[in-house]
Structures are given as structure tokens and as C-alpha cells.
Amino acid sequence: MSISVNGQSQVPPGFRFHPTEEELLQYYLRKKVSYEKIDLDVIRDVDLNKLEPWDIQEKCKIGTTPQNDWYFFSHKDKKYPTGTRTNRATAAGFWKATGRDKVIYSNGKRIGMRKTLVFYKGRAPHGQKSDWIMHEYRLDDNNTNDTTIVSNVMGDGGQEEGWVVCRIFKKKNHLKTLDSPLASSISGEGRRSHLFDSCDEGALEQILQQMGRGGGCKEENYEANNYNFGRYASRPFDTGIINNNNGNYRDNRFMKLPSLESPKSTSMESHQNNTNDNDNNTTITNNGYHPIIPIDMVTENEGSFTNNMVHHHHHHHNPMEASSSSSSMMVGSGGLTNWAALDRLVASQLNGPSMGFCTSDHDLQFPTLRSSSSSASTHTRAAASASVAAFISPNQDYTSEIDLWNFARSTSSLLSSSSSEPLCHVSNTSA
Amino acid sequence: MGDNNVNLPPGFRFYPTDEELVVHFLHRKAALLPCHPDVIPDLDLYPYDPWELDGKALGEGNQWYYYSRRTQNRATGNGYWHPIGMEEPVVTSSSNKRVGMKKFYVFHVGEAPGGSKTNWIMQEYRLSDSASSSRSSRRKAPPKTDHSKWVICRVYENDDNDDDGNGGIELSCLDEVFLSLDDLDEISLPN
Numbered sequence: 195m196s197i198s199v200n201g202q203s204q205v206p207p208g209f210r211f212h213p214t215e216e217e218l219l220q221y222y223l224r225k226k227v228s229y230e231k232i233d234l235d236v237i238r239d240v241d242l243n244k245l246e247p248w249d250i251q252e253k254c255k256i257g258t259t260p261q262n263d264w265y266f267f268s269h270k271d272k273k274y275p276t277g278t279r280t281n282r283a284t285a286a287g288f289w290k291a292t293g294r295d296k297v298i299y300s301n302g303k304r305i306g307m308r309k310t311l312v313f314y315k316g317r318a319p320h321g322q323k324s325d326w327i328m329h330e331y332r333l334d335d336n337n338t339n340d341t342t343i344v345s346n347v348m349g350d351g352g353q354e355e356g357w358v359v360c361r362i363f364k365k366k367n368h369l370k371t372l373d374s375p376l377a378s379s380i381s382g383e384g385r386r387s388h389l390f391d392s393c394d395e396g397a398l399e400q401i402l403q404q405m406g407r408g409g410g411c412k413e414e415n416y417e418a419n420n421y422n423f424g425r426y427a428s429r430p431f432d433t434g435i436i437n438n439n440n441g442n443y444r445d446n447r448f449m450k451l452p453s454l455e456s457p458k459s460t461s462m463e464s465h466q467n468n469t470n471d472n473d474n475n476t477t478i479t480n481n482g483y484h485p486i487i488p489i490d491m492v493t494e495n496e497g498s499f500t501n502n503m504v505h506h507h508h509h510h511h512n513p514m515e516a517s518s519s520s521s522s523m524m525v526g527s528g529g530l531t532n533w534a535a536l537d538r539l540v541a542s543q544l545n546g547p548s549m550g551f552c553t554s555d556h557d558l559q560f561p562t563l564r565s566s567s568s569s570a571s572t573h574t575r576a577a578a579s580a581s582v583a584a585f586i587s588p589n590q591d592y593t594s595e596i597d598l599w600n601f602a603r604s605t606s607s608l609l610s611s612s613s614s615e616p617l618c619h620v621s622n623t624s625a
Numbered sequence: 626m627g628d629n630n631v632n633l634p635p636g637f638r639f640y641p642t643d644e645e646l647v648v649h650f651l652h653r654k655a656a657l658l659p660c661h662p663d664v665i666p667d668l669d670l671y672p673y674d675p676w677e678l679d680g681k682a683l684g685e686g687n688q689w690y691y692y693s694r695r696t697q698n699r700a701t702g703n704g705y706w707h708p709i710g711m712e713e714p715v716v717t718s719s720s721n722k723r724v725g726m727k728k729f730y731v732f733h734v735g736e737a738p739g740g741s742k743t744n745w746i747m748q749e750y751r752l753s754d755s756a757s758s759s760r761s762s763r764r765k766a767p768p769k770t771d772h773s774k775w776v777i778c779r780v781y782e783n784d785d786n787d788d789d790g791n792g793g794i795e796l797s798c799l800d801e802v803f804l805s806l807d808d809l810d811e812i813s814l815p816n
Contacts, residue, residue, distance in 0.1 A: 206661065206662045207662075208640070208650065208662075208664070209633060210638060211638075222636070234634045236636070259645075260718065292803045292804055292807050293803030312804060323807070327796060363795075365804075
């Protein structure tokens with residue numbers, strides 16, 4: 195049975211174009227870039243700058259059957275002759291990359307990468323996020339070294355021009371409904387655990403990495419009384435920065451990261467004060483800086499950082515000293531640069547050990563996990579959530595954040611039911 | 626998929642909608658019309674265990690399709706299909722007209738009623754009574770035979786770990802988190 199697509203299309207009933215990622219890359223995109231003839235004109239060329247997602251939907255129909263996703267080739271051009279960024283703006287909006295590129299494997303061999311983008315209506319930076327998602331697949335031929343991946347974490351850098359194959363679809367709700375309510379009642383448990391199974395350790399690290407990149411929104415003493423979860427959360431789970439748009443704290447953006455098990459910020463301050471014999475403590479507190487880096491860092495997972503951290507902890511307790519030392523972590527907008535450094539570091543951890551970061555980024559401070567897990571009492575939890583409430587600016591929209599906390603809660607409840615309670619508590623407070 | 630007699634380029638797969646299963650495959654089968662493509666095999670009432678379907682039924686991804694008949698006895702070699710829940714109507718997308726019914730079963734290993742539940746699910750599609758009767762009355766032929774008792778079974782194992790079973794077509798939970806984090810990005814930009 196032969197079909198013709200995009201002409202008088204006749205796809206046999208019941209059949210859909212549902213290529214695997216491997217098929218997209220190995221068959222379609224590989225033929226495209228090598229100018230080989232593709233049997234059927236299933237995937238069309240689209241100028242991403244000229245078509246809105248809803249137009250693509252029309253242009254890339256295959257047959258007459260209903261579709262949930264649409265495929266096309268796109269030729270990536272540089273935004274500026276000298277730069278590496280890709281221009282993905284349309285008349286009505288723009289595509290913005292999100293998350294971290296995913297490596298696509300075929301038979302255990304790396305063949306390409308997938309970038310996820312979201313369509314925003316309007317103009318950056320005031321675009322309005324839509325439900326349109328794009329997966330952009332590129333072949334791996336040119337960039338196979340790990341440094342490229344690290345740079346990709348930072349944005350669009352490091353990618354070549356050329357053909358990519360894309361799929362767009364409209365995002366469904368987080369917990370999508372199955373074919374039927376009956377089916378979901380059957381498989382509810384399975385779906386749920388499946389959902390969070392895929393969030394393995396690496397995934398969580400990515401989340402944490404991303405959170406670092408996101409800049410801060412609130413101060414929070416986040417605790418994990420469960421070792422399993424704490425292990426994952428030993429990266430900065432919250433940036434610990436107060437980003438009050440009214441400006442009280444923004445100019446004092448100390449890039450301090452929250453300790454996981456700081457029983458209570460006040461007690462931790464005094465603890466530090468005693469241990470460090472730090473006479474800057476008063477100054478720092480007045481600046482709105484919440485010193486929450488534990489000194490007695492006993493860590494199993496990040497032992498390699500411990501020495502640096504203890505060492506530089508003293509170093510940076512003095513704001514004057516820090517700002518004069520050209521470290522970008524301290525003040526105002528410079529803080530973002532520092533998060534970029536943190537990004538790189540975490541990325542390097544994800545992509546294999548690269549010890550260079552540990553020594554060069556001396557201004558980074560990491561929260562660590564004390565493996566001797568202190569039993570978080572109700573008292574502690576109350577204190578932590580109170581501090582959350584105290585630092586939330588009522589003018590800000592925390593909807594997405596609440597989603598995140600719900601996610602974190604669910605994740606932690608998967609990892610261990612015992613850790614869900616404090617998280618739940620925190621998220622309720624912030625809601 | 627090698628048993629398809631359909632020559633399609635890579636990436637085309639049998640992912641029928643409920644409506645297609647009923648309107649195209651079941652109706653035509655019941656009306657003794659040729660099915661093009663004739664991809665769904667007729668396994669009659671043979672009591673295969675669900676894990677035996679591979680190679681016999683039409684397999685696509687982790688789903689298997691085959692024709693069977695309406696029956697009360699859904700015992701197999703090593704277990705039985707136990708009905709769950711109520712039936713669901715299958716309606717046409719264009720006119721919202723009911724054309725069939727869809728019923729759910731879960732496979733139990735062992736003797737009814739004491740078997741133990743498995744992850745295997747079956748959706749059984751049948752023509753709704755009104756649809757088949759109106760068709761036969763309109764067309765006069767064929768007369769009521771047991772062809773109206775055809776069903777299509779879709780069997781799949783509810784796999785907890787089919788991470789990319791959808792080919793990445795939906796967002797993973799991780800992607801969702803990234804998405805919501807993008808909002809934080811916007812918030813935290815100093816103006």
C-alpha cells in the first residue's frame with residue numbers, strides 16, 4: 195500500500211507518524227543533511243522565524259487523521275554573524291530553550307542531542323509562556339566532546355548551524371489523564387511511581403542545577419531530615435537569595451546557599467559565630483545576609499569540596515574583602531555570574547569529574563550534608579517554615595514555585611515517606 | 626510490525642484512535658467488508674495468555690491488537706481476564722455519535738476468583754448495539770450473524786518503567802520542573 199503525504203495524503207487508518215527519536219535522527223535528519231532523497235515528503239521544511247506554532251500545525255499535517263504532534267526540518271541560522279546564538283523569534287513570539295539538552299543514544303552509541311524549547315508570546319523578556327513545546331534534535335557529528343555539553347548548559351552556545359529536525363506539541367497537564375478514568379484507576383499507582391522513577395539521582399541534580407541558575411526568590415532554611423533525600427539535596431536546593439523587587443535585599447545578594455540541616459537560622463548564626471570567632475557577623479546580618487553555611491561540614495558525597503569551602507568561608511565573611519577581590523558572587527547583578535559558575539561546576543559534576551572547577555572557582559560555597567542526620571523535630575520545622583513565611587514577599591507570584599515544592603514533596607515521599615512531612619509543611623506555608 | 630502488509634516509511638506506527646478501531650476495523654469486519662490495511666489478526670477465542678500474544682497479535686510498541694468474539698468465558702491457560710469498572714462509550718469525533726463500547730479487564734494469574742492480579746490490561750472494543758442494528762436495518766444485509774459479536778482487544782502491560790515509551794512525545798517530570806523554573810528566571814531578573 196502506498197501513500198502520499200502532503201499531497202493527497204492517504205495514510206492507512208490507524209497509522210500515525212510516531213517516529214522514535216532514533217528514527218528522527220538516524221533516518222530522517224541524516225538523510226536531510228546528506229541531501230539524500232527521503233522516500234516520502236513526510237517531514238517538511240519550515241522557516242521557524244516565519245511560522246507560528248499554530249501555523250506549523252497546519253502546514254505539517256500528515257494525512258487527515260488527528261495529530262498531537264507535528265514534525266519539520268528547520269535550518270538553524272545564527273542570530274548575529276559573530277555569535278553562536280540561534281534566532282528563534284517569530285512575528286508573535288519566540289522560542290526559548292529550557293532545561294538541559296538530552297543526549298540521544300542508539301544502541302548505546304551517542305547519535306545526537308535534543309533541546310527542549312517553549313514558545314512565548316510577545317517579546318523577551320516579557321513574553322508570556324504558552325503550552326507549545328518544541329523538541330529540536332540535532333546530529334552529534336560535530337560536537338562530541340564534553341566541553342560542548344557543558345557550554346550548552348549555559349544556553350545556545352556551542353552549537354553549529356545547520357539542519358535540525360523538530361517536533362512540536364502542546365503540553366498537557368502535568369499528570370495527564372489516560373485514555374479513560376478507568377484506566378487511570380487501574381494504573382494510578384503505576385503511573386505515579388513511573389513518573390517519579392524517571393527522576394533519578396542525575397535528574398534531581400539537574401533540577402538543582404537549574405534552580406541555581408534560576409536566581410533566587412526567597413530565603414529558606416530548607417531541611418531534610420532524611421538521609422536519602424538529603425543526599426540528593428546536598429546541592430543548593432534553594433538559592434537562599436532574597437529577591438525582593440522593592441530592593442531591600444537585592445543589593446546585598448550574598449550568594450550563600452542554605453544548609454540542609456541548619457536546625458534554625460539563629461542558632462546556626464551563633465554557632466558560626468562561636469566557631470569562627472567571626473567579628474563580622476553583626477555586619478553581615480544587618481546586610482540581610484543569612485549565614486547558614488555549616489562549618490562542621492561532614493560530607494560523604496562532596497568531600498572534595500570541603501576544604502575549599504571551609505577555607506573560603508572565612509574569606510568571604512567580610513563583604514568588603516569579597517567585593518574587592520573581584521569575585522563576582524557578592525553584590526547586585528554580579529551575583530548571576532556566580533551562579534553561572536555554579537552551573538558549570540554542577541554540570542561538570544554531571545558530565546564526569548573535572549576537578550578544575552573546584553580550585554578555580556574559589557568563591558563558591560556549597561551547602562553540605564551532615565551525614566549524621568539530626569532528627570528534625572517539630573520545633574525545627576516550625577522554625578524553618580516560619581522563616582520561610584517571614585521572607586516571602588507577598589507581591590510576588592509563587593505559583594510555579596509551589597508547583598516545584600509539590601514536586602519536591604512528592605519526590606521525597608517516593609524516596610522516603612519519612613521525609614515528606616517537613617517538605618509538605620514548608621510548601622503549605624509558602625502557599 | 627513485520628507482520629504489517631503496509632509499506633510505510635520509518636516512523637509510521639499503528640496507533641489507532643478508539644474511533645478508528647470501532648468505525649474502521651470493527652465495523653468493516655462485522656459488515657464483512659475488506660479491511661485495508663488488514664493488519665489485525667483474528668485470534669478467535671483462543672485462550673492465549675497475554676504474554677503469548679507476541680508474534681500472534683498485531684504488536685506495536687508494548688500493545689497488541691487482535692480480533693476476538695464476545696464471550697463470557699475469558700479464561701486462558703494460566704489465568705483469566707477479570708472485568709473492572711464500567712463500560713465506556715466510543716464516540717465519533719465529528720458528530721459525537723456513539724459507535725461502540727470499550728470495556729476494561731485486568732489479567733489475573735491463577736484460578737478464578739482467587740487469582741492474583743497482574744499488570745496486564747485489556748481493552749475490549751465492541752460495536753454498540755444501536756450502531757450494529759441500525760447498520761443492519763439500513764443495509765438489509767448481512768443478516769444478523771455472530772459477526773456482530775466481533776470485538777477488538779487491545780492488550781498491554783502496564784509498564785512502570787517505560788520511560789521513553791512515548792518517544793519523548795510528552796514532557797518528562799523533569800522537563801516540567803525546568804519549565805516551572807523558567808518562571809523563576811523571569812521573576813529574578815533585576816529590573
